[in-house]
Amino acid sequence: MNTFDDVFGVAxxxxxxxxxxxxVLGEHTDYQGGFVLPTAIPQTTTVSLGRNGTAQHRVYAxxxxxxxxxxxxxxxxxxxxxxxxxxxxxxxxxxxxNVHVTSNVPMGAGLSSSAALEVATLRGLRTMGLLTANDVQIALTAQRVEHxxxxxxxxxxxxxxxxxxDTTTLLYLDTRSLERQLRPLPAGTELLVIDSGVPRRLAESGYNERRAQVEEASRLLGVRELRDVQDPAQLDRLEPLLLRRARHVVSENLRVQEAVQPGLSASAFGQLMNASHASLRDDYEVSHPEVDxxxxxxxxxxxxYGARLTGAGFGGAVVALAQSGRAQEVGDRVxxxxxxxxxxxxx
Incomplete structure (x- = not known):
């Protein structure tokens, strides 16, 4: 594999x-001001940068x-x-x-290889002194890149x-206020992530369509975002398609809030993950037969204890909550x- 020095002739x-x-939980809620529960994975994207004295950026992947x-x-x-x-x-x-990129984050698997690339690049600019931003501001700038x-x-x-x-805790995030807390996994558990091998492409998929549908549901309900709907019965006045889309978002927010309650058992947490997958499959319709x-x-x-698709769907990876020390064995078997x-x- 070519290094920065190989490609650009300097360090x-x-x-x-x-x-x-x-x-782990909270899918397709973040663009409706909802709650999410992600964690970092060990795989990373690394970006090396250097000035080249020209009026052109050169990027090598x-x-x-x-x-x-x-x-x-x-x-x-x-x-x-x-x-x-x-x-x-x-x-x-x-x-x-000059920009050199290398990564072991699986691409097209719903594990945020794009966000890792954006954040790594912005961190590099911050280290170079070209950008003054804290970690939250870097995340917000990276979101603008996507848009x-x-x-x-x-x-x-x-x-x-x-x-x-980080890779040791769950990030409980309110995506409206950006308030956040680090929460532990249920006692005696570890995560297992498997890439299904079915690639997904956000810009080419129904992602933007789903977003437009829930925005229309919010407008019809007279709320800023579906985050503001606490009772799923409020959705009954929507036509069937929008009702299903909105029901996923509302119920998913409730699942995340239940998942972070102190003392929740691994079994109960796993049941929330199973329910999340069913909702993504049936109400939001972003799963795939092979992922199912x-x-x-x-x-x-x-x-x-439980398993579900993770990421935007339409293929990609799945996440499971397994007994501590058993995830690798289960992953290889499955x-x-x-x-x-x-x-x-x-x-």
Whole structure:
């Protein structure tokens, strides 16, 4: 794999990294002001940067062996480079930079490889002295990259998780106020994450469509966001499609709030995860038959308390809550049963 020195002929000035994330509970709630419960995964994206003395940015993605060039402030033609282009533009890079990217966060798996790239790039600009921002401001800037340069109207969860979460606790985040707390996993448990091998593409999927549907539901209900609906019975006046979409968001917020109650058992937490998957599959309709099959295999294992798809859906990864010390064994067993291109990501 080509290094920064191999590609650009000099050493980088700075290097910065950011992790991917897995969302344990609270899916498709963050763009409606709701509650989420992600954690960071061990896999990270690393960005190396250095000034090049020209009026062009050059970006090289080592894992793809692809390169792109574009002017400061401009977007990139190559889709892989748009995340970097946006971060450079919004992060204050007005002179040409060389940027080298390498990552072991699975791409297209719903584990926020894009947020990790955005946050890592912005952290690098901060280290270079081109950007003055705290970790929350970096997350907010990274979200703008998605909106303005990538064309995905993402919520704030992925960027906040990549910027603030760690791998040992859950980040309980109110996506409206950005208030947050670190919460432990249920006692005696660990997480298992498996990439189904079914790739998903947010900008090409129904993500923006789902967002528009719940925004319309909020408008019809006369609320700022579905976060403000506490009783699912309030949704009954919506037409059937919007009712299902809104019911997922409202019930998912209630599940997250229940999941962080002190002393909740692993079994009860797992049941919330199972209910979340059913809601994503049936009401929000963002699952996939192969993902459903993988979730069902996990839910059938005696060492697993609960399992669900994670991320925006339409393919990607699943997350399960397993007995401590058993996740790797269960993951290997289930991937063998599932076959195909599934791969265990965590642990």
């Amino acid at each position: 980088p000035e700075v290097q910065a990294s950011a992790p991917g994330r897995v969302n 080592a894992d793809l062996n692809e390169e792109a060039s574009f002017a400061p402030g401009a977007n990139a033609d190559a889709p892989f480079a748009r995340y970097v282009a946006g971060a450079l533009a919004l992060g204050g890079a007005t002179e040409g930079l 303005e340069f990538v064309g995905v109207k993402s919520g704030i969860m992925d960027q906040m998780a990549s910027s603030l979460a 099959r993988l979730v069902e295999l996990l839910q059938a294992q005696p060492e697993v 991937t063998a049963l599932y076959g195909g291109a599934a791969q265990r990501v965590v642990p």
